Amino acid sequence: MKKIAIKKGTVLQRKGETNSKVYFVENGLLRSYTIDEKGKEHIYMFGPENWLVTDSCEPDTPCQLFIDAIEDTVLNVASKEEMLKETPDIKALFRRLNSMQNRIIMLMSSSAKERYEHFIDTYPNIIQRVPLRMVASYLGITPEALSRVRNELSQKK
Known part of the structure; x- marks a missing residue:
């Protein structure tokens, strides 16, 4: 050094x-x-x-x-x-x-939506394998906030 x-x-x-x-x-x-x-x-x-x-x-x-x-x-x-x-x-x-x-x-520094999208990109198969409350916990948001994010993204498709 x-x-x-x-x-x-x-x-x-x-x-x-x-x-x-x-x-x-x-x-x-x-x-x-x-x-x-x-x-x-x-x-x-x-x-x-x-x-x-x-x-x-x-x-x-x-x-x-x-x-x-x-x-x-x-x-x-x-x-x-x-x-x-x-x-x-x-x-x-x-x-x-x-x-x-x-x-x-x-x-x-990221929004809940950005964190969720990153989660999906990083762990594409986990979303079907764990309860959404665990996903919300990982993202640092409430299950209700996760539901809003998922709803918002599904309406854009």
């Missing part, structure tokens, strides 16, 4: 860039966040001392998060490629982190 010191306000990563860095906060504070289509900021996480902060995007894939320093910060930085070479089992961990990150960002 390479140690760097950055100033408050330094942007380490922008949404849409390809960045395969992992940041370990030695001293200071980072944040990772996204900005939705309406311009609203959604903070994904804060990274205080002894925390790892990264966008779980795959190498050569556009990242979903901005990462910046809220305070003057000292970081240890490594590339994901280096980490994968040293610890092959970490690839499965990155996949799980990516899945969780996508879900959290979607829950923070």
Whole structure:
């Protein structure tokens, strides 16, 4: 890992860039966040001392998060490629982190309709296998709200 010191306000990563860095906060504070289509900021996480902060995007894939320093910060930085070479089992961990990150960002910044449509695209066969109350719970909405979303979508067909 390479140690760097950055100033408050330094942007380490922008949404849409390809960045395969992992940041370990030695001293200071980072944040990772996204900005939705309406311009609203959604903070994904804060990274205080002894925390790892990264966008779980795959190498050569556009990242979903901005990462910046809220305070003057000292970081240890490594590339994901280096980490994968040293610890092959970490690839499965990155996949799980990516899945969780996508879900959290979607829950923070997408409408119930968008979350339901994503659910159908991601799990096309599950809708017939589980009760709708479980689907609603997964989406973070009430069963009544799910019923309204499903009704709205069925009327558009």
